Amino acid sequence: MSDKLETAVSSSAGGSSAGGPQESSRRLLMGAYLDFIRIRFLTMLAYRVNYYSGILIYSLNIGVNYFTWMAIYGKGESLGGFSATQMTSYVAVSWMARAFYFNNLDREISTDIRDGSIAIQFIRPYNYVLVKMMQGLGEGIFRFMLFMIPGMAIAMLLFPVQLPTELSAWVGFLVMLFFSFLINSQINVITGLSAFFVENNEGMMRMKRVVVDLFSGLVVPISLFPGWLSSILNFLPFQAITYLPGSVFTGRVQGVGIWNVLGVQVFWFLVLLIPIIWLNHAARQRLFVQGG
Amino acid sequence: MYYFGLINEYLKNYIKSRLTYRADFWVEVVSDLLFQATNFIFILVIFMHTDSLGGWNQNEVVFVYGFFMVPFGIFSCFVNLWGFSERYITKGEMDRVLTRPAHNLFQILLENIDPPSLFGSLIGLVIMGISGANLGLPFEWWTIPALIVLSLSAVAIYTGIYTTLTSLSFYSDAPTGILPLMYNIQTYGRYPVTIYNRAIQVLLTWVIPFAFVGVYPAALFLQRDEMKGMALLTPAVGAVFLAIGLLAWNYGVKRYKGAGS
Numbered sequence: 001m002s003d004k005l006e007t008a009v010s011s012s013a014g015g016s017s018a019g020g021p022q023e024s025s026r027r028l029l030m031g032a033y034l035d036f037i038r039i040r041f042l043t044m045l046a047y048r049v050n051y052y053s054g055i056l057i058y059s060l061n062i063g064v065n066y067f068t069w070m071a072i073y074g075k076g077e078s079l080g081g082f083s084a085t086q087m088t089s090y091v092a093v094s095w096m097a098r099a100f101y102f103n104n105l106d107r108e109i110s111t112d113i114r115d116g117s118i119a120i121q122f123i124r125p126y127n128y129v130l131v132k133m134m135q136g137l138g139e140g141i142f143r144f145m146l147f148m149i150p151g152m153a154i155a156m157l158l159f160p161v162q163l164p165t166e167l168s169a170w171v172g173f174l175v176m177l178f179f180s181f182l183i184n185s186q187i188n189v190i191t192g193l194s195a196f197f198v199e200n201n202e203g204m205m206r207m208k209r210v211v212v213d214l215f216s217g218l219v220v221p222i223s224l225f226p227g228w229l230s231s232i233l234n235f236l237p238f239q240a241i242t243y244l245p246g247s248v249f250t251g252r253v254q255g256v257g258i259w260n261v262l263g264v265q266v267f268w269f270l271v272l273l274i275p276i277i278w279l280n281h282a283a284r285q286r287l288f289v290q291g292g
Numbered sequence: 293m294y295y296f297g298l299i300n301e302y303l304k305n306y307i308k309s310r311l312t313y314r315a316d317f318w319v320e321v322v323s324d325l326l327f328q329a330t331n332f333i334f335i336l337v338i339f340m341h342t343d344s345l346g347g348w349n350q351n352e353v354v355f356v357y358g359f360f361m362v363p364f365g366i367f368s369c370f371v372n373l374w375g376f377s378e379r380y381i382t383k384g385e386m387d388r389v390l391t392r393p394a395h396n397l398f399q400i401l402l403e404n405i406d407p408p409s410l411f412g413s414l415i416g417l418v419i420m421g422i423s424g425a426n427l428g429l430p431f432e433w434w435t436i437p438a439l440i441v442l443s444l445s446a447v448a449i450y451t452g453i454y455t456t457l458t459s460l461s462f463y464s465d466a467p468t469g470i471l472p473l474m475y476n477i478q479t480y481g482r483y484p485v486t487i488y489n490r491a492i493q494v495l496l497t498w499v500i501p502f503a504f505v506g507v508y509p510a511a512l513f514l515q516r517d518e519m520k521g522m523a524l525l526t527p528a529v530g531a532v533f534l535a536i537g538l539l540a541w542n543y544g545v546k547r548y549k550g551a552g553s
Binding site for chain 2: 053056057060061063064067068070071072074079080200202203206207210213214219220224225226
């Protein structure tokens with residue numbers, strides 16, 4: 001990876017004369033970004049044992065929620081538009097989606113900022129935020145294959161989860177899951193970069209975690225919140241992480257509604273780019289390294 | 293007496309280091325409470341759609357939740373073994389601890405003391421007070437002593453379970469991820485165990501007895517006769533698990549050879 005990067009540096013330094021060298025340096029940089037995905041994936045693979053217990057934890061969480069909801073349903077009516085079976089599937093799918101989209105980019109970025117290593121990263125010929133997103137993607141691919149899929153299989157064995165049968169629902173869900181990942185990672189990047197401005201953003205990171213879990217519909221589906229709260233949440237990006245994809249997958253939203261959901265996700269993806277670009281820019285002006 | 297002096301010194305150090313970063317202290321308090329709030333909101337939302345959870349009404353479930361917070365706050369304040377393996381084994385801090393005369397576990401616990409967690413206990417007491425008043429629970433002469441004994445027993449259960457699991461890092465330096473697992477299992481103890489299936493009930497009562505840190509002892513105050521026997525058993529369970537924890541710890545320390553760095 002490092003030799004490719006060096007070539008990227010030298011060629012971009014000398015390659016202003018024609019289109020050719022510029023073009024090839026861009027391709028090399030693309031290759032470097034792909035390598036970031038690959039390397040993170042391999043790193044995660046080396047520590048895969050940690051994730052076996054993760055699968056257990058997520059199954060347990062699904063279990064707590066499942067038994068609690070079943071104790072509430074009892075008589076078999078519907079709550080907030082969810083039947084008992086839909087709720088079971090919703091709980092399982094949203095926890096397993098979290099198994100995929102969750103990452104610690106916020107923590108990684110604020111560690112880089114606090115120990116000063118971000119200074120080195122900033123002078124390298126790549127975009128720091130993009131690199132973090134790529135690493136997040138590498139982790140995501142690992143989590144998808146070794147955490148989410150086996151976890152889903154176990155959840156299906158333990159609980160009466162009903163998955164859709166048509167192919168279109170699956171394709172739609174996978175696309176939405178990818179956007180869940182993007183939006184969640186964007187929120188993480190924003191939280192992480194805030195360390196530039198507050199020095200210690202531990203509290204912010206913890207609050208972000210609670211807010212995302214609660215307001216994305218992971219703990220309680222948004223339609224069960226009191227009316228005033230759920231109408232506020234309709235104007236926030238969090239619903240696009242868990243609630244909307246989960247609603248599509250459990251068949252509560254169908255037909256044209258699916259495109260609406262996708263539209264909401266794309267909208268928030270684009271909107272959240274603005275603070276990231278701004279923060280990244282402002283951070284470069286503000287950077288000072290404590291100690292190091 | 294010697295140990296009391298040590299507690300005093302460690303606390304003084306803690307306060308001095310904390311006063312340097314005053315804002316952090318409050319940030320930690322608030323974010324701790326926020327974590328707890330997630331589950332509280334879950335309960336509130338649930339009861340907007342039903343009036344009974346396995347035969348328990350909202351005030352009763354909230355009361356159990358309040359009780360759960362009391363020992364958990366005390367435990368998180370005084371027994372903070374999170375990251376022990378990395379900090380003490382991998383980085384070799386354990387060697388420094390072992391060269392000193394005071395008991396090693398005692399030193400480690402004092403080094404990691406976390407008083408902001410006590411706010412959780414305080415909020416828990418307030419929650420118990422409010423929901424108890426709503427339920428019209430009688431305030432007897434034994435209420436306060438029982439609360440103290442049961443809370444301390446619950447703290448002993450937590451301490452026993454977590455020292456047992458942490459002492460595993462003396463045998464293997466690989467991170468096992470078992471502690472986060474426990475943190476998740478213990479949330480089961482906050483709800484009436486009767487809503488779970490049989491296997492989970494047995495698990496929570498006899499194997500990893502997290503039902504004894506929440507619903508069983510709280511049932512004593514709620515005058516739930518079906519769980520009264522279990523509530524009275526709490527101190528015994530606490531003593532047994534604390535003993536297991538300390539034995540496992542001491543045996544682990546005896547076997548400890550150092551990380552070699």
